[in-house]
Amino acid sequence: MFPYLKEAGKANFQDRYVTKANELLISWDGKHCSSIGLIGAPLSKSSISHSGAAFAPQAIRQALSFYSTYSIESGIDLADVTVTDYGDIVMHPTDIAASQRRIAETIEQVVALQPKSMWIVLGGDHSITCPVVSGWQKQKGTIGIIQFDAHHDLRNLEDGGPTNGTPFRRLIEAGIVDGSRLVQIGLRDFANSRAYTEYGKQCGVTMYTIEEVYRLGIQTIIEKSMQMLSGVDAVYVSVDMDVLDQAFAPGCPAIGPGGMDSRTLLHAISLLARYDKVQAMDIVEIDPTIDFRQMTSRIAASVILQFLKGKKERV
Amino acid sequence: MFPYLKEAGKANFQDRYVTKANELLISWDGKHCSSIGLIGAPLSKSSISHSGAAFAPQAIRQALSFYSTYSIESGIDLADVTVTDYGDIVMHPTDIAASQRRIAETIEQVVALQPKSMWIVLGGDHSITCPVVSGWQKQKGTIGIIQFDAHHDLRNLEDGGPTNGTPFRRLIEAGIVDGSRLVQIGLRDFANSRAYTEYGKQCGVTMYTIEEVYRLGIQTIIEKSMQMLSGVDAVYVSVDMDVLDQAFAPGCPAIGPGGMDSRTLLHAISLLARYDKVQAMDIVEIDPTIDFRQMTSRIAASVILQFLKGKKERV
Amino acid sequence: MFPYLKEAGKANFQDRYVTKANELLISWDGKHCSSIGLIGAPLSKSSISHSGAAFAPQAIRQALSFYSTYSIESGIDLADVTVTDYGDIVMHPTDIAASQRRIAETIEQVVALQPKSMWIVLGGDHSITCPVVSGWQKQKGTIGIIQFDAHHDLRNLEDGGPTNGTPFRRLIEAGIVDGSRLVQIGLRDFANSRAYTEYGKQCGVTMYTIEEVYRLGIQTIIEKSMQMLSGVDAVYVSVDMDVLDQAFAPGCPAIGPGGMDSRTLLHAISLLARYDKVQAMDIVEIDPTIDFRQMTSRIAASVILQFLKGKKERV
Amino acid sequence: MFPYLKEAGKANFQDRYVTKANELLISWDGKHCSSIGLIGAPLSKSSISHSGAAFAPQAIRQALSFYSTYSIESGIDLADVTVTDYGDIVMHPTDIAASQRRIAETIEQVVALQPKSMWIVLGGDHSITCPVVSGWQKQKGTIGIIQFDAHHDLRNLEDGGPTNGTPFRRLIEAGIVDGSRLVQIGLRDFANSRAYTEYGKQCGVTMYTIEEVYRLGIQTIIEKSMQMLSGVDAVYVSVDMDVLDQAFAPGCPAIGPGGMDSRTLLHAISLLARYDKVQAMDIVEIDPTIDFRQMTSRIAASVILQFLKGKKERV
Amino acid sequence: MFPYLKEAGKANFQDRYVTKANELLISWDGKHCSSIGLIGAPLSKSSISHSGAAFAPQAIRQALSFYSTYSIESGIDLADVTVTDYGDIVMHPTDIAASQRRIAETIEQVVALQPKSMWIVLGGDHSITCPVVSGWQKQKGTIGIIQFDAHHDLRNLEDGGPTNGTPFRRLIEAGIVDGSRLVQIGLRDFANSRAYTEYGKQCGVTMYTIEEVYRLGIQTIIEKSMQMLSGVDAVYVSVDMDVLDQAFAPGCPAIGPGGMDSRTLLHAISLLARYDKVQAMDIVEIDPTIDFRQMTSRIAASVILQFLKGKKERV
Amino acid sequence: MFPYLKEAGKANFQDRYVTKANELLISWDGKHCSSIGLIGAPLSKSSISHSGAAFAPQAIRQALSFYSTYSIESGIDLADVTVTDYGDIVMHPTDIAASQRRIAETIEQVVALQPKSMWIVLGGDHSITCPVVSGWQKQKGTIGIIQFDAHHDLRNLEDGGPTNGTPFRRLIEAGIVDGSRLVQIGLRDFANSRAYTEYGKQCGVTMYTIEEVYRLGIQTIIEKSMQMLSGVDAVYVSVDMDVLDQAFAPGCPAIGPGGMDSRTLLHAISLLARYDKVQAMDIVEIDPTIDFRQMTSRIAASVILQFLKGKKERV
Numbered sequence A, B, C, D, E, F: 001m002f003p004y005l006k007e008a009g010k011a012n013f014q015d016r017y018v019t020k021a022n023e024l025l026i027s028w029d030g031k032h033c034s035s036i037g038l039i040g041a042p043l044s045k046s047s048i049s050h051s052g053a054a055f056a057p058q059a060i061r062q063a064l065s066f067y068s069t070y071s072i073e074s075g076i077d078l079a080d081v082t083v084t085d086y087g088d089i090v091m092h093p094t095d096i097a098a099s100q101r102r103i104a105e106t107i108e109q110v111v112a113l114q115p116k117s118m119w120i121v122l123g124g125d126h127s128i129t130c131p132v133v134s135g136w137q138k139q140k141g142t143i144g145i146i147q148f149d150a151h152h153d154l155r156n157l158e159d160g161g162p163t164n165g166t167p168f169r170r171l172i173e174a175g176i177v178d179g180s181r182l183v184q185i186g187l188r189d190f191a192n193s194r195a196y197t198e199y200g201k202q203c204g205v206t207m208y209t210i211e212e213v214y215r216l217g218i219q220t221i222i223e224k225s226m227q228m229l230s231g232v233d234a235v236y237v238s239v240d241m242d243v244l245d246q247a248f249a250p251g252c253p254a255i256g257p258g259g260m261d262s263r264t265l266l267h268a269i270s271l272l273a274r275y276d277k278v279q280a281m282d283i284v285e286i287d288p289t290i291d292f293r294q295m296t297s298r299i300a301a302s303v304i305l306q307f308l309k310g311k312k313e314r315v
Ligand SMILES: [Ca+2]
Pocket: A126, A149, A151, A153, A164, A240, A285
């Protein structure tokens, strides 16, 4: 009726020959689900240090609008992919434990509804990985986890409860994942304590430090990790953005030097996504309120796209 | 189905006893219109100096979410008011004149559809006032304009075309408004040139400097202005946010000291809105990309709410 | 031994004729207490919106170093005043209710130890006022509260638990303060909902809007308020910095236009402090992570100094 | 030759009917001098706290380009005024005392060359006022000083040498100005120490606190001050921008609440400039590196224009 | 006359043994031209997304002052090089097409005046490359272009006119450059659409993705590219700074991860400049208003210096 | 007594199994000294360009709190290391030469007190290296210096006195270090002048450019350098953070592209620290006031930890 009116919030410019990556996200209508689901878990009050990671799901969705759907490196176009966006889980303002229960229950419910779907969960801080995996694992049998992180996240629970320093400790202690089926990639000097490295080793956790990443090459590490997890039914990938060097990911609460560069991480994700067993991924620890020009959320959007590309290369 | 899921982008927390001001905006469904329409004109490439005022419509809409609908000063609750949000007019990326034509045409069309509605237009820079008033006036007969501004905006058109320095010159020269029916409030020292003050006076423009605002009081000025415009069919209010002192409105391109404080402006708007003849308002010259914590957009949201309150007090 | 070495963190420059205001703070040594105690309650995970108010106690202490101890307006020098700094209450990383219990218990303990002392509590968000007053009131009998705030903070507890929107509701419902002994100063348009204004009125809360502050004058309001509270045993002053206009206090989470200017607030505090019954004060809702040059914490430091000055004028 | 080429650094847009205020500045060509001279003294290594005030001369000159030459309040156009811009005094990188000597010598030389000129000196921090006045006074006989400042700047010299806390102490002790001919306007609570207030009083310094400014009115204070200085040969005005409230002048190193608003300061300057005896002015303590959108430099530019306007009103 | 005065805007400190790189720029005096010309094309209203790239020419010139003229790697000193700075082309405030015509005409005129000169053009956004090359090519015969860019810039013109997404499409369609003589280096995943990759391939465009850059090495790619262009009369190098990873060039509108590092780009430019056929270069898509500490303009200055160094190595 | 109170400024959260790196620092009590001393030299008024490097000692100490004491790469835990923190040297506000003398005297005194200790000195700008080495060398005999820097810092002293551009010139000219025992690593194109490169070569300075660092590998360069210095009694390492690329160290005054990455620097430090002869290190040229999220101070903290780790590997 009015040729020049568009709904508030829609992009001003549209090129008829370009599909933007954010157009792949279709809000869940309560009925139809695609084979890939996306869901936000905006919890960061659980963080040990001040964090606005609760704003990341929205920042990452928005960052997708900076991208197209076409991978010139591989020739793959994602324009025909549909990602069902289930929205965000509502957090409780003052009961962090309740928020974590809501995450576990909601993930369990959506996965039960769509057990064959792939899942992308946007944190939030790393504490969400415990309830997310708890809910997701119920449909999956034996699982393995590949964690990109500068830190073990194996802290004791007595000193602060279920913080972002504890998710893998909780998953191991709850028997949801066996320590021998957890692979940690990108661990860094002076970012962990000896006690937790030793605890992890006792549990059988596989650990690759950042120096090993550069010595062995990320492709070798991915191959060895997936080989080691060949016995599991499904693999979950957990991407703590602080695995990256602070020059590449300035928007994580726990930034530091000497980390991974973003090309290596993106390559790792595209390699992992080619495996059928890799069926879920989370991206955590991005705080858009302290980022520079949403750089770190832009990398998260790239991680999602490399994941989708890898899934398509697999076929 | 999933008790804790909400659509992406919706507020996390909801208090059952609070209506937020942004809930008053109902996206136009192509059919139903309320008695108040809101529309965005995100044009700022027409600015003489670099401006991101094109981002203001979205910033102002979002700022409404920081407010409730209840005026404790007056006892009025706007919770039953509906504002039809027609969205934003799509701008042409490289043809500024075409963008201005789109504004004029679209406003003409929506006003023709709803000639009895009140209109709130969100700029954009001040250049939009020319096409907006051009389109709006077609249904209105003789009109008057009350302009809050540190500047005349009566520049010649030869030196730069239809910039944000020219809207009232263009309206006068096009015969859409007579100079004698234009009131400028808040004009400031060293913000204008003698040539344009003289041009305005020759056209019969009524001028109140900022010192006169503080000497006479804003209420007197509003009353005198509306009295002077008593012969017109409809009055349009144009709010250039740089009428405010830079301490209050740090997010305008042309900030400076010695301007109006925000309480005075808000009071002026609530007074004006009580007049039936005041039937449209624009808010321009807010650049959210250079603002501090969206302060200036927050004032714009308050201006809208005071306008709606005034309209309700009128009844 | 080394004439030019100073402890890390100490100021580089010292003028022998100047006492800096931060030198008034003496860390509690476990034994000696002065007649004025200061304590930090760095809790902001309880906030409805994202808040770093937990960083305010440290920012305010540091802001004191920007000031001297001498009031040129009154001729009073605070150089002989000692404020015992009890430090900060340790918050629980993931259990907000536990953090609030710790605040209540700690305040109760220190007040029991020093029942005649005056107390200055640095938040944190406004949720801390409930446990602080709960603990403080136990030694005080019937109390009154004077609250500077743009908001009622009388929200229901069902929708979010003990957030920063609820402290006065909780205190009233717990019977710790009677609604008729609560005075709210600086309430603002579109910052509250009708339901809570009505709830407050039903409880007998005295309300002064910001327009009333400017119409009646702050001195009149303070006098009327203290007169109304003449029957209580002790008065608690709660300063939510968002009572100020955003131009003056840009570092509050819920900033907005049309608020109080800082001179008025400082004057109010110095007037209140002259009353013997005014025996405690908190300063809340400053988020140093979003402030501009710690402006808002600087005002908080001024509030403390005006409080101390008023106490000295009293004598 | 090339119709569309302009020199690098020149403004892109020019309106033929507007003279911009920066066009009043004519770089000194080594020969011709107008009746008003402007000179930069970019020294801030002398500051007690970290300061980038050395960048202010350039920031203030640039801020002039945001203004026109026309005062709509008075009807005065400065378009025919010429200000000779002598440039900046070159500071020594590591010898602060040498830098201060260079200031004194250069000012003495230019004033000797043009003893009838009016002078505007752009700091730098407040330490420059001592050498500037020392050099200027040599041609002037008995002088008076009107200082706008939150602080006395009468510190002892033993503790830190000739810092920005000492200029008026040094001028008094050197006998360049008598304490009884120094007026300080805008002094603030907790910004000074009792020892220096007493020292000033002993020297006969006239002091107006900020509360007195609001109680008596700035016009009264200016009149009384100039009356008191009626016996001197020339009056120097020293504008420390931190006399303003931090909301208005966020870019001063020593910002704080409870200060003057910018309209009052601008009014004061225009009143002072009307006196023939007022023959020089400095503007100091603006640090552009920590300002918000060069707000404080914009006020400085307004101060210059009000000074020029006042000088023209005088005639 | 005054030993310590320097012109406003000149550097405070000068080391007698250092030539700064900005001293190589000599403002064109209307007569003398050196063998290298520099010219600014400050147009960014043509950008699809908001851009302040119009500020880049000035920011890049200023960044040159951070550098000396001596290359320690090569032993080459540029101190005897002169670059004629023709200034900036004046843009039309509201007519983007006119601005682009001004660019084409001006470049054509200066190149006609100095057909043997080398040219460095500072954008502005990438839309300037079309008029710049159009004007430059008229004196050059058959030309080739080497484009560093994450994007093709081959968009259709119907959807937005001559934006920064279209320059190479326009040049190909106008027959100014043949697609087979265009080399694109640094193309990135999800930064382009399949339609434009295919369009480019149909036109014979040579494409090197960022992964190919790292697989083959930049030296090989430069050599192959120049070999492929061995039949042309002159080669134009177009440097879109967003070819760099966002960690290295945070100040481009379209930043993203996975891009080139700055050392590789600088090496590429020094290699290209050694070829006699490389006779012009532009640097585009730097927006100084969103950069961090002018990092991206600093790289642009380095690109210029490497270009000049390469030209000198050639001899 | 009060279970939940902690001293103001102490960390809120403590994990019983983690030692934080800042816990290694023990404030000097006037008596006990460990084998490693740390001392701050907060001088930056000596910088040629504006610098807040005086804030770095405190920022670096604070950055240590972001780290643990455990190196997962080497298996070494520093938890049993004690670093005596002697605090900061008090700078003179207006006498830069006096400040430099204080540095020399203080270092001489502490080193005389503890001649066997290792020393870590935190600048401040690079000018501090001259007095620091002067003081330190007195107990050491023949010394060598390994300097990480983009610049020679061999400027003449006539043009600006003892600035941050001169420390190694001064040390050579004073005979404290022989030019043949100075190694400069990371020198960069267009960051130096030919005159100073030649001066350095005449003095016998060993120079490694950044391209040589990447061509030869940092390990080779460290080995060759230490071999070359095999005849000295002690080696001093001076780390000017601007040796790093601006993407990695955005907080140095003289940032630029094409520099070292942080992993290479950290590796170099850990290699150097293994040598017994390496007995002191400074870290200079970090300006926390212009850094992004204290990134550059975080690298400095890592440099300290790699130094301590290397010292422990040595044993
Ligand atoms: Ca983690």
